[in-house]
Amino acid sequence: MLQLERAESDLGGFRLRADFSIEPGARVAVIGPSGSGKSTLLGMIAGFVPLSAGRILWRGADLSQLAPGARPVSILFQDQNLFPHLSVGQNVGLGLRPDLRLNAGQKRAVTQALHQVGLDGLADRRPAQLSGGQQSRVALARVALREQPILLLDEAFSALGPALKDEMLSLLMGIADRSGLTVLMVTHDPQDARAFAAQTVAVIDGQVSPPQATAALLDSPPPALAEYLGAGPVRR
Numbered sequence: 001m002l003q004l005e006r007a008e009s010d011l012g013g014f015r016l017r018a019d020f021s022i023e024p025g026a027r028v029a030v031i032g033p034s035g036s037g038k039s040t041l042l043g044m045i046a047g048f049v050p051l052s053a054g055r056i057l058w059r060g061a062d063l064s065q066l067a068p069g070a071r072p073v074s075i076l077f078q079d080q081n082l083f084p085h086l087s088v089g090q091n092v093g094l095g096l097r098p099d100l101r102l103n104a105g106q107k108r109a110v111t112q113a114l115h116q117v118g119l120d121g122l123a124d125r126r127p128a129q130l131s132g133g134q135q136s137r138v139a140l141a142r143v144a145l146r147e148q149p150i151l152l153l154d155e156a157f158s159a160l161g162p163a164l165k166d167e168m169l170s171l172l173m174g175i176a177d178r179s180g181l182t183v184l185m186v187t188h189d190p191q192d193a194r195a196f197a198a199q200t201v202a203v204i205d206g207q208v209s210p211p212q213a214t215a216a217l218l219d220s221p222p223p224a225l226a227e228y229l230g231a232g233p234v235r236r
């Protein structure tokens with residue numbers, strides 16, 4: 001279970017409050033207006049945003065004081081976090097060892113992860129020599145390799161066209177299901193939430209509501225969320 005116990009962050013003028021739990025293996029969408037605190041919520045869980053109060057627990061262990069690298073978390077951002085000067089294989093290998101001193105078994109694991117996302121034979125290319133969709137697959141391969149139980153997605157594929165985005169999300173959710181990952185996915189597109197997350201948390205003005213059934217929440221949203229959703233999905 002991932003538990004946020006009265007967790008708060010204070011970012012000089014902006015305060016985020018979250019008090020909810022998520023079952024292991026659940027997929028939860030995070031929706032809400034721009035600036036409401038969705039990325040801050042993921043940052044709290046990943047450890048980039050310090051807590052000013054409360055605790056975050058995973059399977060009963062308190063993560064709150066752990067550095068980001070010591071948390072059982074992988075995070076994917078929109079820019080895919082690829083390093084342009086490293087090869088595709090090295091970019092994936094970073095998921096295992098930041099110093100890239102991989103042993104033979106780890107090198108095999110990189111090859112296997114690239115195979116899993118359909119990038120066989122491209123390990124020696126640079127990211128710039130790949131299409132946008134292929135670059136996304138490199139980031140997915142790194143997540144698959146890390147095998148951390150919590151996966152956070154911050155509009156990870158929103159720069160891709162709708163069809164490619166759906167393909168990437170399907171591939172990612174397949175990986176997440178096979179590994180039993182607990183997924184939190186920030187999205188501005190309610191269709192992503194409906195398609196990929198049984199539950200959704202709404203973030204409004206720094207207040208995170210507990211997870212609710214996605215269809216029920218989106219079919220009859222509270223007024224502040226209805227106002228945001230009324231504009232339709234924002235593609236950026």
Ligand SMILES: Nc1ncnc2c1ncn2[C@@H]1O[C@H](COP(=O)(O)OP(=O)(O)OP(=O)(O)O)[C@@H](O)[C@H]1O
Pocket residue numbers: 011012014032033034035036037038039040041
């Ligand atoms: N390091 C920081 N210091 C001070 N304020 C910050 C910092 N980071 C974010 N904020 C503020 O916190 C609020 C929430 O930002 P956050 O990025 O979490 O929103 P969001 O819901 O993810 O927005 P978007 O949908 O536009 O990405 C915003 O008002 C933002 O300006």
